[in-house]
Amino acid sequence: MSIPINSSKAIFPGLITREREPVNLEFAFPTLDGRITPAEQFYVRSHFPIPEIKAEEWRLSIEGEVEHPFILTFEELKQMPARTVMATLECAGNGRSKLVPKAKGLLWEQGAVGNAEWTGVPLHLLLEKAGLKAGVIEIILEGQDEGTISEEPKAPGTIVFAHSLPLDKALQEQVLIAFEMNGEPLTAIHGYPVRAIIPGWYGMASVKWLIKITATATRFHSYWQTLEYAYWKDLYGKPTLVPVTEMQVKAEIARPALQEVVAAGSIYRVTGAAWSGEQVVEQVEISTDDGQSWQPATLLEEPVRYAWQLWEFAWNVPPTPGAYQLRARATDAAGHSQPDTHEDMRRTYMVNFVAPVEVIVK
């Protein structure tokens, strides 16, 4: 399927540092070189220092509104039925560097996203073993990472990183309590020994260093679902604050990279990836004329729910030197496509507007 026009070899290896402590690293998206992102190239989002956990000392407590609360060791978890799910995780703030005026928060460009195969025990098996009481509406996932928030509006004292799922999402068979990434044990920065994987949702829900699962009959409006990772939704003409959940449909261009020099009159293989939340991507289109006309790109992968698809497009580079803008946009199976501008209501999250990539034709 692939058009062998330009090499897509890495133009630089490794990760881009967005913050040193806590460690926040971005995938160099122009190095995209396959459907699966290796662990060492996978973006890292952390809010507090990385906990050091030994697998043999790790325990997972399942508690709250359950009939039979229990505590699980790492060996016990690994003896339960496991499955492997290929899933794309994207940080809810990915693309934030494109916002004008400059947004608060980490200024992710385009690489706070990756796609991997995750192996673990479906969460619903643990919940069934515990026996949910009537009235449970959410499942809280809690990590061992903790710290303080010093910026206003502050959180009270020391808080843990925790996020909740509505019960229907928690019971989806692809939601995993995962211990492997791409067939290998998780690395420390990716949640060793155990993390949650919530396919279809932005990454903040896939809690790393998971140590506690709590069933609750009350909505959990954690710091991470209100003051952070929340956006405005219209309710009768008025904004109401809701947690960020499902990923929005998006296509990103890997090559050419921003300001890449492209040969005038050549045929250039434009490449990238596209993903959505609960839906698969059905179409990726490319515009090389400032968004006036759009042509279909070729999807290079079979659709797999929750996993991105790579795509390519043969660009007939104009003979006239100058700066040109490329755009990509995806449409998913539910008909969702990408907006032209970022809505204020989304605050600095869910950035999926069609952003031009300027390249230099010489």
Add this chain to the structure above:
Amino acid sequence: MSIPINSSKAIFPGLITREREPVNLEFAFPTLDGRITPAEQFYVRSHFPIPEIKAEEWRLSIEGEVEHPFILTFEELKQMPARTVMATLECAGNGRSKLVPKAKGLLWEQGAVGNAEWTGVPLHLLLEKAGLKAGVIEIILEGQDEGTISEEPKAPGTIVFAHSLPLDKALQEQVLIAFEMNGEPLTAIHGYPVRAIIPGWYGMASVKWLIKITATATRFHSYWQTLEYAYWKDLYGKPTLVPVTEMQVKAEIARPALQEVVAAGSIYRVTGAAWSGEQVVEQVEISTDDGQSWQPATLLEEPVRYAWQLWEFAWNVPPTPGAYQLRARATDAAGHSQPDTHEDMRRTYMVNFVAPVEVIVK
């Protein structure tokens, strides 16, 4: 009942300016001189410029998840069955100036509170007329005041002041759509021509310049119930953000005022008011020895649900000159009393810890 020892005449008249635009004014609490606070001494909390509304042009729309949405004129509202409720309103940030370190927000001292008689149509009559659909869980009250929030975390674009009530509170017979305060039409700064009165709750719910009532099957997490006027509540050991609602039990000392000079060896009539949310106050106690021992004050009023009670206490002022600290604390019919310190979890709201008033004995 009263102990005629010192005059309680106003030591200064009028209101204290906390902010000029939008206008935010505080009652000079040491001037407390009766159970009913006159309109011209009643604290003013506004978030945006005061709307200028003519009663004959005013309309109230009842809409959302109702069988029969309708629009009411001022004359039509006044023809409906009305009732009068005496109710204390306190700003959720009253007492904030006592917090250490200095809180963000308006630094109210002790006078963002007042007690008045409010006349209006019970909200439940309007809701019954409209006919609530099955599934309604909240009633949104919306004012005509609007503007932008420039501080982080911002609200999107121009927002109105709006607040919602859970259905059970909205249906309480004392919840009013009010057009009179102490037997007179509302003044402009108090919501002319029509405001909501939500007895027992902090003042932010008593929406002024009311123009719209919307029944909703979705929780309304407005800016005013999340980024402002919200606090942290424990849920399984983790903080969850909830809206400020019911007033917390509180006694405040009016006289002596802070740093007032009191005659050594005299008998001084300590006075103040005490209130709570859904409960009446049953006891007020005074400490004149840094909180080591407590003696009962005399409640000067019959308990009326939702209205404060004035109280007095005859203090045998010590013969030795120096600085002394007086404390008052109330206990309500549910047994709630006041904490000794302000919990971080409350952010800068619901400040009802027992705060000493230092006076100078000469």
